[in-house]
Amino acid sequence: MPERIWAVPQLKGGALAPAGREALAAARRVAELLGGSAEAVLLHSGATAAREEIAALDLAAAHEADAAVFSSYTPGVWVGALAQAIAAHAPRVVILPHSYQTVDFLPRLAQELQAPLVPEAVSVRRGDGGLIWTRPVLGGKLLADVRARGEGPLLVSVQAGAFPADGVGAGDTPLSPLELDLDRLEPGRQVVGVEEAGEDQIDLSQAERIVAVGRGVGGEEKLGPVRELAEALGAELGASRPVIDSGWLPRDRQIGSSGQTVAPKLYLALGISGAIQHQVGMKGSQVVVAVNKDRNAPIFAEARYGVVGDLHEIVPELTAALRESG
Amino acid sequence: MKIAVCIKQVPDSEARLRVAADGRWIDEEELPFVINESDQYAVEEALTIAEQTGGEVVVISLGPERVREALRKALAQGASRAVHLSDPAFAGGDALATGRALAAAVRREEADLVLTGSQSSDLGYGATGSVLAGELGWPHAWLVMGVELDAAAGEVVFVREMEAGLNERARMPLPAVIEVQAGINTPRYASLKGIMQAKRKEIAAVGPGDLGLSPDRVGAAGSGLELLAIREPEASGEVEMLEGDAAEVARRLVEKLRTEARVI
Ligand SMILES: Cc1cc2nc3c(=O)[nH]c(=O)nc-3n(C[C@H](O)[C@H](O)[C@H](O)COP(=O)(O)OP(=O)(O)OC[C@H]3O[C@@H](n4cnc5c(N)ncnc54)[C@H](O)[C@@H]3O)c2cc1C
Ligand SMILES: Nc1ncnc2c1ncn2[C@@H]1O[C@H](COP(=O)(O)O)[C@@H](O)[C@H]1O
Numbered sequence: 106m107p108e109r110i111w112a113v114p115q116l117k118g119g120a121l122a123p124a125g126r127e128a129l130a131a132a133r134r135v136a137e138l139l140g141g142s143a144e145a146v147l148l149h150s151g152a153t154a155a156r157e158e159i160a161a162l163d164l165a166a167a168h169e170a171d172a173a174v175f176s177s178y179t180p181g182v183w184v185g186a187l188a189q190a191i192a193a194h195a196p197r198v199v200i201l202p203h204s205y206q207t208v209d210f211l212p213r214l215a216q217e218l219q220a221p222l223v224p225e226a227v228s229v230r231r232g233d234g235g236l237i238w239t240r241p242v243l244g245g246k247l248l249a250d251v252r253a254r255g256e257g258p259l260l261v262s263v264q265a266g267a268f269p270a271d272g273v274g275a276g277d278t279p280l281s282p283l284e285l286d287l288d289r290l291e292p293g294r295q296v297v298g299v300e301e302a303g304e305d306q307i308d309l310s311q312a313e314r315i316v317a318v319g320r321g322v323g324g325e326e327k328l329g330p331v332r333e334l335a336e337a338l339g340a341e342l343g344a345s346r347p348v349i350d351s352g353w354l355p356r357d358r359q360i361g362s363s364g365q366t367v368a369p370k371l372y373l374a375l376g377i378s379g380a381i382q383h384q385v386g387m388k389g390s391q392v393v394v395a396v397n398k399d400r401n402a403p404i405f406a407e408a409r410y411g412v413v414g415d416l417h418e419i420v421p422e423l424t425a426a427l428r429e430s431g
Numbered sequence: 432m433k434i435a436v437c438i439k440q441v442p443d444s445e446a447r448l449r450v451a452a453d454g455r456w457i458d459e460e461e462l463p464f465v466i467n468e469s470d471q472y473a474v475e476e477a478l479t480i481a482e483q484t485g486g487e488v489v490v491i492s493l494g495p496e497r498v499r500e501a502l503r504k505a506l507a508q509g510a511s512r513a514v515h516l517s518d519p520a521f522a523g524g525d526a527l528a529t530g531r532a533l534a535a536a537v538r539r540e541e542a543d544l545v546l547t548g549s550q551s552s553d554l555g556y557g558a559t560g561s562v563l564a565g566e567l568g569w570p571h572a573w574l575v576m577g578v579e580l581d582a583a584a585g586e587v588v589f590v591r592e593m594e595a596g597l598n599e600r601a602r603m604p605l606p607a608v609i610e611v612q613a614g615i616n617t618p619r620y621a622s623l624k625g626i627m628q629a630k631r632k633e634i635a636a637v638g639p640g641d642l643g644l645s646p647d648r649v650g651a652a653g654s655g656l657e658l659l660a661i662r663e664p665e666a667s668g669e670v671e672m673l674e675g676d677a678a679e680v681a682r683r684l685v686e687k688l689r690t691e692a693r694v695i
Contacts, residue, residue, distance in 0.1 A: 347468070
């Protein structure tokens with residue numbers, strides 16, 4: 106029997122989330138590399154749209170469990186259900202999107218199964234002794250190649266955007282029920298409610314120009330010249346997470362996976378290294394300018410124009426040049 | 432209440448990184464190290480809870496000799512004791528092996544609550560705290576931005592970050608593992624007195640045997656993942672670098688933004 110390569114897509118409002126489709130594409134890719142069969146596992150509660158989407162994809166099979174316990178997420182239920190499913194069907198690789206939700210439970214599943222875990226894979230290839238996965242380390246400044254020991258199951262989460270969704274085409278996937286002992290599932294926490302993280306007074310999503318500062322700015326007291334530059338450009342101020350965490354700017358200025366998503370015409374990144382959690386919030390920008398004293402900062406890979414240097418020297422000169430020529 | 436905090440020492444985010452000669456990790460010679468960012472917040476959160484409940488804080492770190500400096504810093508901030516998983520057998524572990532070792536250290540301390548960071552800035556698994564919780568059979572929560580003890584109910588109430596600016600509020604029974612996200616509080620500075628007192632506080636060095644673990648269950652030998660190589664990402668090549676003195680670079684950049692990119 107061909108080896109099973111599983112994808113467990115995430116759902117959003119009863120349909121497949123974009124990242125969920127990417128996990129399916131990643132399973133497809135691994136199935137090709139190993140000569141296995143790509144299959145989906147769907148834990149849901151009446152998600153008709155997601156079922157139909159999966160049925161119309163080119164996968165070898167889909168296993169679904171439709172039950173009320175899956176109507177909202179808890180780590181214990183997800184770990185328990187997947188552990189049962191994996192024990193029954195022995196997939197070689199199980200792939201999930203790398204999201205706040207999957208990172209909350211996937212390590213727990215790995216521990217329970219004593220299965221190796223590759224978090225945040227960005228690519229995969231066949232190498233000596235099996236699959237070689239690549240994942241970012243050290244804030245994305247370097248990439249690591251890793252290989253798992255043993256015959257599986259191997260758990261993998263894939264970074265958003267790494268395996269384009271069109272990697273799985275249209276087809277006809279048969280759905281079959283997944284036998285689970287639901288009585289054995291324990292949530293592991295009792296959810297009291299969901300709330301807005303902060304009072305988002307400023308909506309940066311519509312800003313045409315953004316001057317964003319990172320930890321490299323060095324302190325709240327050094328923001329003066331940056332504010333002047335933003336004013337000269339007619340730009341909003343934005344920031345990376347450490348700037349907010351340090352209290353140098355209010356939380357509603359944060360850009361990234363746990364902040365706002367922006368798409369300005371001009372994004373000027375000052376002293377920002379360009380970690381993936383920041384990039385996801387600003388990669389829709391039309392033109393990115395990066396000023397950083399480290400030529401190897403990952404932000405330069407996102408930029409159209411780059412300046413290697415001290416932002417405190419460049420910023421006042423930029424303001425002056427704008428005023429002169431404006 | 433006894434609170435254990437797991438802290439990892441990582442390269443300073445400002446440090447220049449070079450791939451080591453063997454191509455498998457970075458060259459650590461002369462590299463500046465700091466306490467991992469979210470772990471600094473975990474230490475502060477633990478100290479605050481200990482002050483409120485009259486408890487004590489034990490800090491735990493796995494790593495080479497240099498991590499004693501990180502432990503010493505947490506002791507100066509107010510932790511009472513430190514445990515150093517110092518044996519070379521612990522080195523090179525993935526989240527499963529490191530989580531297993533840390534869990535054994537927590538068990539030996541008989542802690543009621545464990546705080547960790549959410550993610551290390553070097554290996555970035557985002558997994559070690561949850562694995563630790565699994566080893567102990569305790570509930571856990573990742574990416575926590577608020578913690579409150581409900582002593583009467585024997586529970587901890589927490590706020591967990593979700594995507595899209597939403598937070599989840601939930602409760603779980605103690606003992607538990609809380610994986611703190613950066614920004615949850617404002618870490619304190621060590622006082623001069625704290626620094627002096629820290630010199631006399633204990634840092635217990637332990638090996639796998641002390642924790643009841645066989646050496647092949649920890650470190651590289653106990654890991655499911657093998658780190659084969661690290662390398663620099665390929666340059667995307669699209670960026671145009673502007674060079675020269677600051678005034679000259681600024682003038683050219685403004686011109687390009689006006690006439691070439693047309694975004695101002
Ligand atoms: C679950 C999770 C969610 C996260 N969400 C977000 C998020 O929403 N947004 C976000 O931004 N981050 C987020 N992060 C954090 C992210 O991983 C990075 O740690 C963060 O983006 C780094 O911020 P930074 O670039 O400002 O700091 P650093 O990585 O420390 O970079 C500072 C940069 O400044 C440069 N520099 C220093 N001095 C100067 C100078 N004088 N002139 C020019 N350059 C200088 C340095 O070379 C360096 O590149 C999240 C992390 C996690 C784990
Ligand atoms: N070597 C270590 N020593 C102590 N704590 C660690 C170690 N490695 C990881 N941790 C803890 O686990 C958290 C998550 O790390 P990681 O799974 O590597 O992203 C960190 O923030 C630390 O609190």
